Amino acid sequence: xxxxxxGLCRAAVLASGPGPLRAGVWGRLPPLAAGPRRYAAxxxxxxxxxxxxxxxxxxxxxxxSITSALDNTLSRDPTAVxxxxxxxxxxxxxxxxxxxxxxxxxxxxxxxxxxxxxxxxGIGVAVAGATAIAEIQFADYIFPAFDQIVNEAAKYRxxxxxxxxxxxxxxxAPWGCVGHGALYHSQSPEAFFAHCPxxxxxxxxxxxxxxxxxxxxIEDKNPCIFFEPKILYRAAVEQVPVEPYYIxxxxxxxxxxxxxxxxxxxxxxxxxxxxxxxMAQEKLGVSCEVIDLKTILPWDTEAVCKSVVKTGRLLISxxxxxxxxxxxxxxxxxxxxxxxxxxxxxxxxxxxxxxFPHIFEPFYIPDKWKCYDALRKMINY
Amino acid sequence: MSExxxxxxxxxxxxxxxLRQQQFTSLEEKPxxxxxxxxxxxxxxxxxxxxxxxxPIYRVMDRQGQIxxxxxxxxxxxxxxxxxxxxMTLLNTMDRILYESQRQGRISFYMTNYGEEGTHVxxxxxxxxxxxxxxxxxxxxxxMYRGYPLDLFxxxxxxxxxxxxxxxxxxxxxxxxxxxxxxxxxPLATQIPQAVGAAYAFKRDxxxxxxICYFGEGAASEGDAHAGFNFAATLExxxxxxxxxxxYAISTPTSEQYRGDxxxxxxxxxxxxxxxxxxxxxxxxxxxxxxxxxxxxxxNQPFLIEAMTYRIGHHSxxxxxxxxxxxxxxxxxxxxxHPISRLRHHMLGRGWWDEEQEKSWRKKSRKRVMEAFExxxxxxxxxxxxxxxxxxCEMPPQLQKQQEALARHLRLYGEHYPLEHFEK
Numbered sequence: 001x002x003x004x005x006x007g008l009c010r011a012a013v014l015a016s017g018p019g020p021l022r023a024g025v026w027g028r029l030p031p032l033a034a035g036p037r038r039y040a041a042x043x044x045x046x047x048x049x050x051x052x053x054x055x056x057x058x059x060x061x062x063x064x065s066i067t068s069a070l071d072n073t074l075s076r077d078p079t080a081v082x083x084x085x086x087x088x089x090x091x092x093x094x095x096x097x098x099x100x101x102x103x104x105x106x107x108x109x110x111x112x113x114x115x116x117x118x119x120x121x122g123i124g125v126a127v128a129g130a131t132a133i134a135e136i137q138f139a140d141y142i143f144p145a146f147d148q149i150v151n152e153a154a155k156y157r158x159x160x161x162x163x164x165x166x167x168x169x170x171x172x173a174p175w176g177c178v179g180h181g182a183l184y185h186s187q188s189p190e191a192f193f194a195h196c197p198x199x200x201x202x203x204x205x206x207x208x209x210x211x212x213x214x215x216x217x218i219e220d221k222n223p224c225i226f227f228e229p230k231i232l233y234r235a236a237v238e239q240v241p242v243e244p245y246y247i248x249x250x251x252x253x254x255x256x257x258x259x260x261x262x263x264x265x266x267x268x269x270x271x272x273x274x275x276x277x278x279m280a281q282e283k284l285g286v287s288c289e290v291i292d293l294k295t296i297l298p299w300d301t302e303a304v305c306k307s308v309v310k311t312g313r314l315l316i317s318x319x320x321x322x323x324x325x326x327x328x329x330x331x332x333x334x335x336x337x338x339x340x341x342x343x344x345x346x347x348x349x350x351x352x353x354x355x356f357p358h359i360f361e362p363f364y365i366p367d368k369w370k371c372y373d374a375l376r377k378m379i380n381y
Numbered sequence: 382m383s384e385x386x387x388x389x390x391x392x393x394x395x396x397x398x399x400l401r402q403q404q405f406t407s408l409e410e411k412p413x414x415x416x417x418x419x420x421x422x423x424x425x426x427x428x429x430x431x432x433x434x435x436x437p438i439y440r441v442m443d444r445q446g447q448i449x450x451x452x453x454x455x456x457x458x459x460x461x462x463x464x465x466x467x468x469m470t471l472l473n474t475m476d477r478i479l480y481e482s483q484r485q486g487r488i489s490f491y492m493t494n495y496g497e498e499g500t501h502v503x504x505x506x507x508x509x510x511x512x513x514x515x516x517x518x519x520x521x522x523x524x525m526y527r528g529y530p531l532d533l534f535x536x537x538x539x540x541x542x543x544x545x546x547x548x549x550x551x552x553x554x555x556x557x558x559x560x561x562x563x564x565x566x567x568p569l570a571t572q573i574p575q576a577v578g579a580a581y582a583f584k585r586d587x588x589x590x591x592x593i594c595y596f597g598e599g600a601a602s603e604g605d606a607h608a609g610f611n612f613a614a615t616l617e618x619x620x621x622x623x624x625x626x627x628x629y630a631i632s633t634p635t636s637e638q639y640r641g642d643x644x645x646x647x648x649x650x651x652x653x654x655x656x657x658x659x660x661x662x663x664x665x666x667x668x669x670x671x672x673x674x675x676x677x678x679x680x681n682q683p684f685l686i687e688a689m690t691y692r693i694g695h696h697s698x699x700x701x702x703x704x705x706x707x708x709x710x711x712x713x714x715x716x717x718x719h720p721i722s723r724l725r726h727h728m729l730g731r732g733w734w735d736e737e738q739e740k741s742w743r744k745k746s747r748k749r750v751m752e753a754f755e756x757x758x759x760x761x762x763x764x765x766x767x768x769x770x771x772x773x774c775e776m777p778p779q780l781q782k783q784q785e786a787l788a789r790h791l792r793l794y795g796e797h798y799p800l801e802h803f804e805k
Binding site: 109114121122125126127129130144147151152155156161162198222250302 | 515545546548549550556563564571573574576577578579580581585604605607608609611615616770772773775777
C-alpha cells in the first residue's frame with residue numbers, strides 16, 4: 001500500500017496537462033496490490049468444423065463474419081442500405097468496417113442519435129421496396145424503437161391485408177453480457193419481442209452461424225431482429241465461407257445427441273451448456289442432448305419436444321432474467337406437449353430478477369456451475 | 382490541442398448544408414466549433430420566441446373566393462377546379478352518411494373530415510399519381526381525389542369481404558397499393574420517420590417521386606415527429622411534411638399542445654424549408670404543395686407545410702366536442718370560413734357553377750353514396766380463416782395449429798358465433 005501511495009504522490013507532482021491521446025505519466029500505475037483481476041470469461045467458445053459445402057473459407061471472428069454477410073448483401077442487392085449510429089466509420093464493434101468506402105456514402109451512412117427514428121426510417125425504406133439493414137448500437141437501447149417494431153413493423157402486412165409490408169427490414173443489435181457491461185450494455189431483450197407476432201427474432205452462437213443466419217434474415221420476407229452476442233465479436237473465431245450461404249430460420253440444431261437430459265440455449269449460453277454436457281458425462285455419467293434454438297420467434301417447438309420425448313428431462317438456460325424470460329415459453333409448451341414423458345420438472349437456469357449488475361456479474365450470470373447443479377437435481381429427482 | 386495534432390480522418394466532421402468552417406488559424410478569434418457556424422457576440426441576450434406575430438399565412442383567395450394577387454392564381458382549368466369541388470363535396474356527403482351509420486350501430490366507428498377537405502384536395506392535386514402518401518387518419522380526401530371508389534371506402538368501414546384490407550382494422554384505416562396510399566395505422570406520428578425512409582429509397586432510385594406525410598398538430602408533439610424531421614434534413618430526403626393544424630387534438634387545444642409558433646416555426650430549427658398556408662384555401666394549398674414538391678425532388682431536401690384549418694366535426698364518433706368547445710365557435714368555421722363554400726364562391730364568380738348544378742350534383746352524389754352504402758352493408762364479412770393469414774409472409778406451424786384449433790372449436794360451438802355473416 002505504501003508503494004501505491006508513493007507512486008500516486010509522485011504522479012501528482014509530475015502531473016502536467018496530458019495530451020488527449022498520450023497516457024504520459026499517468027500510464028505508470030503502481031503494481032496491482034489487491035482486488036481481483038478482471039476475470040476470465042465464463043465460457044469457452046467451441047468452434048465448429050470448417051464447412052466444405054460453400055467454397056473457400058477465411059478465418060473470421062464474429063464481427064468479421066457479420067461484415068462478410070453485409071458485404072455479400074451490398075454486392076448482390078443494389079437496393080440494400082445499412083444505417084444507424086456510427087456505422088459510417090466502421091461501427092463501434094467494427095461490423096461495418098470498409099463498407100462505406102466500398103459501396104458509397106449513400107448506402108452505408110450514419111443517422112442522428114435516435115433509435116425510434118432509425119427503425120421508423122428503416123421501415124419506410126423497406127415499404128418502398130429497398131433492403132434496409134438498421135443497426136441499433138446496443139440491444140439495451142432498442143426500447144425507444146419498441147413502438148415502431150411492435151406496433152408498426154410487426155403489423156404492417158397483417159393490418160394492410162398484405163397490400164404493404166416491411167419484410168425487407170432487418171434490425172441488428174449487439175446483445176448479451178460482456179463481462180463489464182452492467183445494466184445498459186449487457187441486456188438480452190429477446191423475451192420482449194417473442195411476444196410480438198409478425199417479427200422474427202434470431203440469435204447466433206458463432207461466426208459461421210451468424211453469417212448464415214443474418215443472410216437468411218435479410219432474405220426473409222418478414223421484418224427480423226438479429227441479436228449479436230457482443231462477447232463473441234472478437235473471442236469467437238472460425239473458418240467462414242467467403243461466399244454467401246443460408247442457414248434456415250426457425251430450425252433448432254442438435255449439437256450433440258444424448259439420452260438423459262435435453263439442454264436448450266441460444267447465443268453465448270450454448271457454449272456454456274456444451275461444457276455442462278461434458279461435465280455431466282464426466283462427473284455423473286449422464287448423457288446430454290444439446291440444442292441451439294437459434295430462432296426465438298417463431299421457435300422450433302417440434303425439435304425441442306422431440307428431444308424431450310426421448311430424454312424426459314429439460315433444462316433451459318439464458319442470461320435474461322428468469323421471470324417472463326423465454327425459458328418460460330419453452331417450458332410451458334413442452335409441459336403441454338410432453339407432460340407424460342417428463343421424469344422431472346423442467347429446469348430454468350437464468351439471470352436473477354434484477355437489472356444486470358456491474359461488479360456482481362460473476363454471481364449474476366447462469367454459469368456452468370449453476371447449470372450443472374440444476375442438472376444434478378433433475379437427475380436425482 | 383496543439384498545432385500539428387490532426388484528427389484522424391474518420392473523426393473529422395463532414396460539413397453538408399452548413400458553411401464550411403474557417404480553416405484552423407491562430408491569428409483571429411473566430412469561432413472554430415464544429416457544432417455551429419456563427420459569430421461571437423459580447424452582449425448577453427436571449428432570443429425571444431415570437432408567437433404574437435408568427436410566421437404569416439399564405440393565401441390566394443379571400444373568404445369570398447376572389448383571387449387576391451393575380452400572380453398567385455394557379456390558373457387551373459375549369460375541369461380541374463370542378464374536380465376539386467366535386468371531390469370535396471362527395472367526401473362531405475360520404476362523411477355525413479357514414480357518421481350517421483355509426484350512430485345507428487351499422488358500422489363500429491367513424492371519423493369525419495369536415496372543414497379539412499381543402500387540405501386534402503389541394504395537396505393531392507399538386508402531387509404526381511405515383512408519389513407515395515403516408516397519412517394519419519383524416520386524409521380520406523387525398524385517396525378520394527386519386528379515384529378510390531366509394532364501395533372500397535365503404536368496404537373498409539364495414540370490414541366486408543370486398544375490403545382489400547381483409548377486415549383487419551377499424552373503419553377509416555384505408556390503404557391502397559395501386560394508388561400509392563400507405564395503409565393508415567392508429568398510433569400517431571409513426572408514419573413520419575417511415576415516410577422519410579421511403580423518400581430516401583426514392584432518392585436512391587432516381588425515381589423523381591416524392592413522398593408526402595400528413596399529420597396533425599397534436600401528432601407533431603410525438604418523438605417520432607422530431608425523429609422524422611431531423612432524419613429528413615440530415616439525410617436530404619425528397620419529402621413533404623404536411624401538418625394539418627386544425628386547432629384540436631381530441632379535446633386538447635393548441636394552447637395546451639405547444640407554446641411556440643405552431644409547427645412551421647420548428648422547421649428552421651431542423652434546417653427545413655417551411656411555410657404556413659391557409660388550409661381552407663384550396664389554391665394556396667395547391668400552390669404551396671406543388672412548389673414544395675418540385676423543389677424537394679430537384680434539390681433533395683424536405684419541405685414543411687403547416688396548413689392552418691379547423692376541425693369542424695368531433696374528433697370521432699367516440700367524441701362529443703360540445704364538452705370542450707362552444708357551438709358558436711364551430712358555427713363560425715362552418716358558416717364563415719369553409720373550404721367548400723370558398724371554392725364554390727370562386728366558381729360562381731367565374732361562371733363555372735350555378736344553383737341548378739349545385740342541386741343536381743347534391744342529389745347525384747348523395748345517390749351514389751347511398752347505393753355504395755347499401756351494397757356494402759349487404760355483403761358478407763371475410764372468412765375467419767383470414768384472422769390468421771398475413772401475420773408473416775408464410776404461415777408458421779404454430780399459427781396453422783391455432784387456425785385448425787379455431788376451426789375445430791367452431792364445428793362444436795359454431796352456434797354461439799355470428800358465422801352467418803361471414804364467408805366460409
